Amino acid sequence: MTVRVLASCTACGACLVTCPERVLHRAPGRPRVEDDRCTDCLACIEICPVDAIQAVPSSPGDGS
Ligand code: SF4
């Protein structure tokens, strides 16, 4: 699994400081996720005030 940030993100930054792995990075518009290092802890989904983060299956063949 990994997560993706939807267009409804308001760029509040809460998820960036919440991610224990620090794999969410500031990027133009909305945060970028370093997919291969996301541990699927879902902390970012819980903290997002506008429900702009979704859990999604990882790409096929990545072993997870
Ligand atoms: S699921 Fe956890 S590890 Fe992955 S981006 Fe969100 S807070 Fe970070």
Ligand code: SF4
């Ligand atoms: S917590 Fe939600 S609204 Fe805030 S930057 Fe992260 S994805 Fe965007």
